Amino acid sequence: MSKWIEVVELNKIPVLGSRLIKTREMDIAVFRGSDDQVYAIRDACPHKNGPLSQGIMHGTSVTCPLHNWKIDLTSGQALGPDEGCTNVFAVKVEAGKVYLNLD
Amino acid sequence: MLKENLVLIGNGMAGVRTLEELLKLAPDQYNITVFGEEPYGNYNRIMLSPVLASEKTIEQIMLNDEQWYVDNGITLHKGKKVEQINRARREVIATDGTVAKYDRLIIATGSLPFMLPLPGADKQGVIGFRDIKDVDAMLDAARRYKKAVVIGGGLLGLEAANGLIKQGMEVSVVHLLDTLMERQLDKPAALMLQKSLEERGMRFLMEHSTAEILGGERVTGLRFKNGSEVKADLVVMAVGIKPNIELGKSAGLHCERGIVVSDTMQTITDPKIYAIGECVQHRGIAYGLVAPLFEQAKVAANHLAKHGIARYQGTVTSTKLKVTGIELFSAGDFIGNDTTEDIVFKDAASGTYKKIVLQDNQIKGAVLYGDTVDGSWYFQLMKDGTDISAFRDTLLFGQAHLGDSGHNPETRVASLPDDAEICGCNGVCKGDIVKAITEKKLFTLDDVRAHTKASASCGSCTGLVESLLAHTVGGDYSKTPTSKPLCKCTDYTHDQVRGGILQHGLKTMQAVRDHFEWTTPDGCPSCRNSLNYYLLCAWPTEYVDDAQSRYINERAHGNIQKDGTYSVVPRMFGGMCTSDQLRAIADVADKFQVPTMKVTGGQRIDMFGIKKEQLPAMWKDLSAAGFVSGHAYGKAMRTVKTCVGSEWCRFGTQDSTGLGVKLEELTWGSWMPHKFKLAVSGCPRNCAEATIKDFGVVCVDSGYELHIGGNGGIKVRVTDLLSKVETEEQVLEYCGAFCQLYREDAHYLERTAPWVERVGLDKIKQALEDTANRKVLHERFLISQQPAQIDPWKQRAEGAEANEFTPILIEA
Numbered sequence: 001m002s003k004w005i006e007v008v009e010l011n012k013i014p015v016l017g018s019r020l021i022k023t024r025e026m027d028i029a030v031f032r033g034s035d036d037q038v039y040a041i042r043d044a045c046p047h048k049n050g051p052l053s054q055g056i057m058h059g060t061s062v063t064c065p066l067h068n069w070k071i072d073l074t075s076g077q078a079l080g081p082d083e084g085c086t087n088v089f090a091v092k093v094e095a096g097k098v099y100l101n102l103d
Numbered sequence: 104m105l106k107e108n109l110v111l112i113g114n115g116m117a118g119v120r121t122l123e124e125l126l127k128l129a130p131d132q133y134n135i136t137v138f139g140e141e142p143y144g145n146y147n148r149i150m151l152s153p154v155l156a157s158e159k160t161i162e163q164i165m166l167n168d169e170q171w172y173v174d175n176g177i178t179l180h181k182g183k184k185v186e187q188i189n190r191a192r193r194e195v196i197a198t199d200g201t202v203a204k205y206d207r208l209i210i211a212t213g214s215l216p217f218m219l220p221l222p223g224a225d226k227q228g229v230i231g232f233r234d235i236k237d238v239d240a241m242l243d244a245a246r247r248y249k250k251a252v253v254i255g256g257g258l259l260g261l262e263a264a265n266g267l268i269k270q271g272m273e274v275s276v277v278h279l280l281d282t283l284m285e286r287q288l289d290k291p292a293a294l295m296l297q298k299s300l301e302e303r304g305m306r307f308l309m310e311h312s313t314a315e316i317l318g319g320e321r322v323t324g325l326r327f328k329n330g331s332e333v334k335a336d337l338v339v340m341a342v343g344i345k346p347n348i349e350l351g352k353s354a355g356l357h358c359e360r361g362i363v364v365s366d367t368m369q370t371i372t373d374p375k376i377y378a379i380g381e382c383v384q385h386r387g388i389a390y391g392l393v394a395p396l397f398e399q400a401k402v403a404a405n406h407l408a409k410h411g412i413a414r415y416q417g418t419v420t421s422t423k424l425k426v427t428g429i430e431l432f433s434a435g436d437f438i439g440n441d442t443t444e445d446i447v448f449k450d451a452a453s454g455t456y457k458k459i460v461l462q463d464n465q466i467k468g469a470v471l472y473g474d475t476v477d478g479s480w481y482f483q484l485m486k487d488g489t490d491i492s493a494f495r496d497t498l499l500f501g502q503a504h505l506g507d508s509g510h511n512p513e514t515r516v517a518s519l520p521d522d523a524e525i526c527g528c529n530g531v532c533k534g535d536i537v538k539a540i541t542e543k544k545l546f547t548l549d550d551v552r553a554h555t556k557a558s559a560s561c562g563s564c565t566g567l568v569e570s571l572l573a574h575t576v577g578g579d580y581s582k583t584p585t586s587k588p589l590c591k592c593t594d595y596t597h598d599q600v601r602g603g604i605l606q607h608g609l610k611t612m613q614a615v616r617d618h619f620e621w622t623t624p625d626g627c628p629s630c631r632n633s634l635n636y637y638l639l640c641a642w643p644t645e646y647v648d649d650a651q652s653r654y655i656n657e658r659a660h661g662n663i664q665k666d667g668t669y670s671v672v673p674r675m676f677g678g679m680c681t682s683d684q685l686r687a688i689a690d691v692a693d694k695f696q697v698p699t700m701k702v703t704g705g706q707r708i709d710m711f712g713i714k715k716e717q718l719p720a721m722w723k724d725l726s727a728a729g730f731v732s733g734h735a736y737g738k739a740m741r742t743v744k745t746c747v748g749s750e751w752c753r754f755g756t757q758d759s760t761g762l763g764v765k766l767e768e769l770t771w772g773s774w775m776p777h778k779f780k781l782a783v784s785g786c787p788r789n790c791a792e793a794t795i796k797d798f799g800v801v802c803v804d805s806g807y808e809l810h811i812g813g814n815g816g817i818k819v820r821v822t823d824l825l826s827k828v829e830t831e832e833q834v835l836e837y838c839g840a841f842c843q844l845y846r847e848d849a850h851y852l853e854r855t856a857p858w859v860e861r862v863g864l865d866k867i868k869q870a871l872e873d874t875a876n877r878k879v880l881h882e883r884f885l886i887s888q889q890p891a892q893i894d895p896w897k898q899r900a901e902g903a904e905a906n907e908f909t910p911i912l913i914e915a
């Protein structure tokens with residue numbers, strides 16, 4: 001059974017920006033697009049673990065603040081020509097609240 | 104809006120280049136029609152020499168095939184010669200009766216080979232060397248006949264002669280003077296050239312003047328004024344070119360040697376008519392090389408696109424001979440006179456000769472033979488008027504011998520093997536670059552960058568790539584255009600976008616993206632940051648900064664480190680401090696268990712290893728002790744470094760620390776296109792290293808020298824002297840005005856050093872020496888400083904942007 005956890009109100013995430021979520025196991029970045037779509041991704045760049053939550057978001061990807069790799073927020077894949085992948089998590093927005101599913 | 108009609112007469116290199124530039128700036132502005140007498144698309148005329156030598160084919164030298172005209176909606180009338188321009192009705196008429204109406208007209212009819220008016224010059228087999236038709240005639244003659252004579256031992260003549268030898272003909276070159284290429288070479292170089300051409304089988308009839316061309320219907324030989332004769336089945340006249348001005352003249356346009364144009368490339372008679380290329384005379388000069396024509400093209404295009412900012416001011420030219428295996432370069436005044444000195448190197452055994460002509464420690468001209476790798480470097484030094492006294496001793500050994508160029512002495516582009524790495528950042532070898540240039544027909548540094556990534560990163564190999572480009576395509580490569588699109592989301596340049604922001608009162612990023620038809624909905628990291636800055640600079644009191652369009656350092660007001668922690672640098676004005684301040688910093692360091700502290704290069708104290716969520720609390724303590732943000736993380740004014748100066752130093756001439764503090768009080772907090780550093784030294788010993796800063800002050804007995812555009816980074820650049828002033832008030836006013844000029848004019852992420860080199864010191868001097876203008880700039884700087892000098896740390900310590908610094912904790 002999947003388990004949705006309420007994490008934050010949507011309007012507490014800046015548009016085209018992110019919030020950092022600390023769980024017991026890892027850090028997760030939750031991004032909000034200009035269309036209010038929300039994405040959750042492990043806060044570790046596949047390159048050298050750069051904190052993606054601190055990067056600049058554009059479209060549906062984020063540019064890592066350390067060495068400018070571009071990571072697709074929907075898949076966690078690094079965009080060409082770089083290669084690598086980090087985890088993404090299911091998220092949904094209901095009644096202005098963001099829910100995260102870590103399964 | 105109804106489109107205007109633009110007609111181009113002459114489908115050659117200059118004309119079509121103008122269209123290409125125009126399409127880049129304003130793709131939809133005109134209905135374009137082109138008339139070309141030759142029955143082809145547009146081809147690279149200078150490559151006719153390699154075609155003649157069978158090193159290239161006609162297909163390889165096509166620049167724009169007919170599909171290009173179709174794709175760009177251009178009507179091409181090929182093989183149609185225009186014989187009349189009716190200026191009253193604004194139409195042109197071709198020999199076959201085709202008529203085209205114009206709102207604006209470009210004449211680019213090039214030039215004609217100068218044919219000596221000798222008896223017999225009209226015989227079959229007597230030709231010039233100008234177009235594909237001439238090359239075909241030469242190739243045809245080579246198949247059927249044996250003996251060729253080329254009249255004229257200049258660049259064109261020798262390239263023709265070389266090609267004909269390659270086609271198996273016996274070739275003699277007739278030359279009026281006793282040395283070859285006298286317009287490009289001095290005597291020693293000319294003799295070396297002659298010797299190596301003779302080794303390839305070329306024969307020379309020096310100091311011969313032709314009297315008559317012999318033969319019946321077809322040429323059989325030449326008779327000279329000294330009575331001697333020589334046999335010939337083919338005669339190529341290459342004694343010069345004359346601007347093709349017939350059409351211009353008949354239309355009543357003022358012509359001298361060429362059609363006379365102004366600095367905007369408009370004919371002085373009729374501003375609706377532009378003229379460009381070899382048919383033109385600009386400030387008394389008619390050019391015969393492509394580099395100047397390409398610059399003209401850019402100016403004309405700019406004007407046609409109604410940007411109206413570019414001016415053509417003439418070009419300094421250089422030449423290379425395109426004979427494979429012979430390396431030759433010349434530029435400027437290579438003969439010299441009483442007031443110049445020569446540095447000469449000659450090694451007959453290896454076939455190397457170099458001569459550089461100097462005047463007041465600046466290069467006035469150069470001739471290189473055998474080893475021309477440094478040609479483009481000398482040429483650059485010459486155009487820039489660089490003072491070479493610092494490296495005069497090693498000048499002849501080339502750029503590679505300069506200690507700081509980062510390339511080892513073996514780097515000799517021409518002689519490098521194909522697998523030699525040129526671009527260390529992207530691992531691109533010489534072979535890849537040469538292949539891309541030839542196969543993809545690249546002309547510009549930008550093209551090479553896009554296709555190979557060479558020099559696309561740190562740029563330190565740019566010189567090498569340019570040398571390769573110059574070496575591979577001859578004199579016909581264009582320097583990087585200074586106007587690149589702002590980023591991949593738009594075709595508009597930084598300058599166009601900035602202009603638009605002011606002109607159309609665009610006050611949000613979305614408004615800018617809509618106005619300039621961005622191709623992406625919310626931009627990319629590169630344009631988001633640029634636009635945020637441009638808007639902030641344009642509307643300092645109105646624009647609301649967008650934190651999400653800033654690099655993380657500026658969003659978090661600290662420097663992100665490799666482990667994701669931040670560093671904190673409190674501002675210490677002028678590098679001055681008190682024991683109380685040091686104690687306060689020490690207390691903060693203890694309280695937050697700072698693992699590492701360091702004194703920075705800019706005379707500040709840096710605390711490393713701070714977690715993001717700790718930042719606001721730490722700032723609160725620093726704020727309470729009177730510190731503000733040091734902006735060590737921002738594209739912003741960073742620090743003012745000072746030396747002790749007259750207060751203590753026995754050499755000090757002025758109060759350098761006091762002035763440093765005042766400068767920092769004036770400028771702190773200012774957002775800039777890139778980081779910006781200042782320094783004040785108390786005397787010319789310059790202990791504060793003010794001459795590698797963006798704005799440096801060197802105190803002297805009689806006042807203050809102001810230096811700008813220095814840089815101590817990857818590529819060290821020493822400042823240029825801006826001015827000398829007498830009072831501290833003047834220093835402050837100049838400083839504010841300079842900051843504002845830089846803020847308003849430089850591209851985002853362009854430091855002052857490359858900015859000064861791009862726009863030129865003169866322009867900056869002019870802007871700042873004009874007292875009224877300086878005061879206006881300074882005033883604008885002060886206005887922009889009002890919101891900027893609200894301490895970002897204090898705001899955040901008091902709760903602003905709390906979300907940015909507060910992680911969400913969840914039990915999972």
Ligand SMILES: Cc1cc2nc3c(=O)[nH]c(=O)nc-3n(C[C@H](O)[C@H](O)[C@H](O)COP(=O)(O)OP(=O)(O)OC[C@H]3O[C@@H](n4cnc5c(N)ncnc54)[C@H](O)[C@@H]3O)c2cc1C
Nearest residue numbers: 113115116117140148149184185212213380381392393578
């Ligand atoms: C063999 C050769 C080698 C060269 N090598 C070099 C070199 O290494 N480096 C360098 O910088 N330069 C070199 N040049 C010079 C360079 O090619 C010219 O400077 C350049 O092509 C001039 O461009 P343009 O547009 O002014 O004229 P062109 O390219 O000559 O174009 C003019 C065009 O207008 C057409 N035309 C003329 N009158 C009419 C009319 N009434 N109606 C319709 N069409 C008309 C002509 O047919 C021609 O196609 C070389 C030239 C030649 C011939």
Ligand code: HEM
Nearest residue numbers: 678706744745746747748751752753754788789790791792
């Ligand atoms: C003729 C040559 C020079 C003389 C006579 C000279 C003399 C001095 C003196 C007297 C001081 C002040 C010491 C003090 O009380 O703090 C000083 C400081 C300093 N000098 Fe020099 N110096 C010379 C050249 C240089 C050069 C070439 C550099 C660096 C490129 C340099 C870098 C410095 C620095 C960084 C300081 C410390 C300034 C400060 O932070 O206060 N000096 N020098």
Ligand code: SF4
Nearest residue numbers: 746752785786789790
């Ligand atoms: S620059 Fe001059 S005044 Fe300043 S410390 Fe050095 S010697 Fe003294």
Ligand code: SF4
Nearest residue numbers: 664665703704816817
């Ligand atoms: S020189 Fe290099 S390693 Fe040192 S601080 Fe600068 S970027 Fe980092």
Ligand code: FES
Nearest residue numbers: 045048050064067
């Ligand atoms: S850690 Fe993300 S790009 Fe290097």
